[in-house]
Amino acid sequence: MNAVRDSLNRIGVVLLKETLDNLRDRRSIFSALASSLIGPVLLLVMIVIVGRTFFRDQIENKVQLAVQGAENAPTLLSYLRQRNIEIIPPPADPAEAVRNGDLNIVLVIPPTYGEDFSKGKPATLQLILDSSRQSAVADIQRVMDLLESYSDTMASLRLMARGISPEVITPLAMERLDVSTPQTQVLVFLNMLPYFVILVVFVGGMYVIIDTTAGERERGSLEPLLINPVHRWEFVLGKLGASLPFALLALVATLAAFAICFNVFPVEEYVGFQLSLDVKALVGIFFISLPMVLLASALQMIVTTFTRSFKEAQTYVGFLPLIPALPGIGLAFMPVKATLWMMLIPTFGQQLLINQMLRSEPISSLNVAVSTAITLAAAVILILIAIHLYQRERIIFGAR
Amino acid sequence: MIRVTNLHKSFNSIKALSGVSFEAPDGCITGLLGPNGAGKTTTLRILYALLHPDQGKAEVDGYDTQKQSIQVQQRIGALPDSIGLYPRLTARENIRYYGQLHGLRGSELEAQIDRLVQLLDMQDFENRRTEGFSSGQRVKVAIARALVHQPKNVLLDEPTNGLDVMSTRAMRSFIRQLRDEGKCVLLSSHIMQEIAALCDHIVILSRGVVVAQGAPEDLLNQTRQANLEDAFVAAIGSEEGLER
Numbered sequence: 163m164n165a166v167r168d169s170l171n172r173i174g175v176v177l178l179k180e181t182l183d184n185l186r187d188r189r190s191i192f193s194a195l196a197s198s199l200i201g202p203v204l205l206l207v208m209i210v211i212v213g214r215t216f217f218r219d220q221i222e223n224k225v226q227l228a229v230q231g232a233e234n235a236p237t238l239l240s241y242l243r244q245r246n247i248e249i250i251p252p253p254a255d256p257a258e259a260v261r262n263g264d265l266n267i268v269l270v271i272p273p274t275y276g277e278d279f280s281k282g283k284p285a286t287l288q289l290i291l292d293s294s295r296q297s298a299v300a301d302i303q304r305v306m307d308l309l310e311s312y313s314d315t316m317a318s319l320r321l322m323a324r325g326i327s328p329e330v331i332t333p334l335a336m337e338r339l340d341v342s343t344p345q346t347q348v349l350v351f352l353n354m355l356p357y358f359v360i361l362v363v364f365v366g367g368m369y370v371i372i373d374t375t376a377g378e379r380e381r382g383s384l385e386p387l388l389i390n391p392v393h394r395w396e397f398v399l400g401k402l403g404a405s406l407p408f409a410l411l412a413l414v415a416t417l418a419a420f421a422i423c424f425n426v427f428p429v430e431e432y433v434g435f436q437l438s439l440d441v442k443a444l445v446g447i448f449f450i451s452l453p454m455v456l457l458a459s460a461l462q463m464i465v466t467t468f469t470r471s472f473k474e475a476q477t478y479v480g481f482l483p484l485i486p487a488l489p490g491i492g493l494a495f496m497p498v499k500a501t502l503w504m505m506l507i508p509t510f511g512q513q514l515l516i517n518q519m520l521r522s523e524p525i526s527s528l529n530v531a532v533s534t535a536i537t538l539a540a541a542v543i544l545i546l547i548a549i550h551l552y553q554r555e556r557i558i559f560g561a562r
Numbered sequence: 563m564i565r566v567t568n569l570h571k572s573f574n575s576i577k578a579l580s581g582v583s584f585e586a587p588d589g590c591i592t593g594l595l596g597p598n599g600a601g602k603t604t605t606l607r608i609l610y611a612l613l614h615p616d617q618g619k620a621e622v623d624g625y626d627t628q629k630q631s632i633q634v635q636q637r638i639g640a641l642p643d644s645i646g647l648y649p650r651l652t653a654r655e656n657i658r659y660y661g662q663l664h665g666l667r668g669s670e671l672e673a674q675i676d677r678l679v680q681l682l683d684m685q686d687f688e689n690r691r692t693e694g695f696s697s698g699q700r701v702k703v704a705i706a707r708a709l710v711h712q713p714k715n716v717l718l719d720e721p722t723n724g725l726d727v728m729s730t731r732a733m734r735s736f737i738r739q740l741r742d743e744g745k746c747v748l749l750s751s752h753i754m755q756e757i758a759a760l761c762d763h764i765v766i767l768s769r770g771v772v773v774a775q776g777a778p779e780d781l782l783n784q785t786r787q788a789n790l791e792d793a794f795v796a797a798i799g800s801e802e803g804l805e806r
Contacts, residue, residue: 172663175663183648186650381648382644382645383646383647384646386640386646386704388612389610389611390663391635393632558607
């Protein structure tokens with residue numbers, strides 16, 4: 163019993179020292195907090211931008227159309243005016259004005275229009291446009307649709323004048339029912355939330371791990387430290403333990419930031435509806451993520467064992483969050499149904515569970531138990547590997 | 563009391579030690595003298611229980627460094643090759659950390675730190691963060707943290723490296739003081755004058771073997787030389803490591 167108490171005491175000494183040391187390090191705190199804010203802010207900005215585009219489209223605003231030769235087709239122009247098109251005088255050089263982006267579209271009505279039209283020949287109209295200009299696409303589409311429907315109306319009138327039903331030339335009657343709403347478009351982005359949670363889990367404690375391992379070696383304080391009568395596994399657990407408060411702080415901060423962004427920030431003004439994140443779901447996400455915090459720290463500990471300097475460690479450890487994040491990004495665009503075997507993959511199972519929580523879907527407690535147990539087991543194995551690496555004598559040289 | 567018997571150690575294909583044996587008794591300053599790469603640091607690292615010898619054994623107060631590493635580490639205080647401090651901790655916090663790792667707590671620990679601060683004349687900077695300390699100040703902190711648990715055996719790897727003349731003098735008198743307290747002091751140096759100025763017993767290492775050992779006067783007899791410098795050159799067979 164005494165041996166256990168002594169070990170716990172020594173682990174506690176290492177843990178407290180590393181925590182104090184890193185609390186005095188701006189980099190550690192900054193990396194924990196900055197990483198936790200990136201996700202919510204980025205997500206909010208994306209939702210507002212995308213939401214705005216969709217929201218704007220719903221109200222049809224007036225489209226300006228410059229017309230050259232307006233006097234040639236007064237009926238067509240009044241048809242357009244009735245449908246919320248503002249006719250403006252043409253520029254001196256229409257092609258140049260469109261190319262420069264001064265105008266989105268110019269309609270040229272040749273003098274032959276009236277004659278051709280009355281003879282029943284196809285009357286030529288010319289549209290000058292730049293199809294590569296994204297901002298003009300909506301206006302171009304509006305004008306083309308209107309011209310087409312004018313053409314259809316005229317065709318129908320001509321057929322009727324000849325005693326033929328216009329239905330003859332409409333073999334298909336297309337009806338479109340677009341069920342997408344701004345809400346569903348915007349919610350695609352919420353699928354990225356699990357990815358940001360993973361990112362924070364990996365980055366939150368990262369600086370502490372690097373500082374207490376590669377940093378220790380770089381400062382030349384590792385050799386004297388290891389001469390103290392402390393078992394290597396006690397050092398590993400103490401240092402690992404010191405990273406956990408930082409990672410947990412980052413996780414809590416990021417979830418709180420998500421809650422604030424979506425529950426308090428007036429998203430409605432920008433996207434036309436209010437988003438809401440259930441606080442209970444966020445608490446659930448916190449607990450689901452806990453095993454990943456341990457896994458991330460253990461994995462980083464192993465990687466930093468092979469590095470000689472802070473910079474080198476930072477480079478390698480920086481890549482780690484990408485591994486579990488890749489399936490997460492995939493999930494955002496191609497949601498899959500959570501099944502039991504997926505829970506066997508550490509971090510992937512959690513991402514699926516987090517996604518389910520966000521959508522308030524029913525969550526299988528078996529899935530939670532399996533994913534938690536597997537991730538914890540993986541973390542324990544990684545910790546044992548880290549301890550093994552620390553027991554090698556090469557540790558003092560920083561050998562590969 | 564330190565005893566090293568027939569130590570062998572290789573790193574990959576490089577043989578660092580090939581049969582090193584010597585004893586360092588209590589109340590005596592024993593010097594490990596040899597040019598760079600002779601195996602001094604490797605020998606000391608085996609004594610710190612950081613490296614395992616391929617053959618032979620090292621004992622501190624009768625405890626085997628391989629089988630009883632914790633007991634060995636409780637009985638030694640070491641100033642190793644690298645003496646990095648924690649720059650965001652104060653000198654006192656650096657020393658306190660090592661004391662706590664040795665299981666010291668509370669007023670007993672603080673009193674011990676006070677004693678070392680006095681002894682090493684660290685009052686001016688004990689509560690300053692160690693970032694930007696001079697090399698003399700750094701060595702003092704490193705010595706204090708190594709001795710905070712009052713070890714019987716003190717191992718110093720090149721203790722005056724990088725120190726100015728005043729700090730070197732202070733360090734030498736401190737080492738003599740440790741000997742007078744009855745401690746077993748083992749120090750390594752590649753500088754003959756340093757060893758000559760301090761040591762009661764000298765072990766000359768070259769290319770991983772002990773080429774000569776004994777009290778300074780014994781070495782003169784063994785090598786049939788008139789002064790230590792010539793004795794050193796004769797023992798290692800070259801003039802490597804002499805200070806010019």
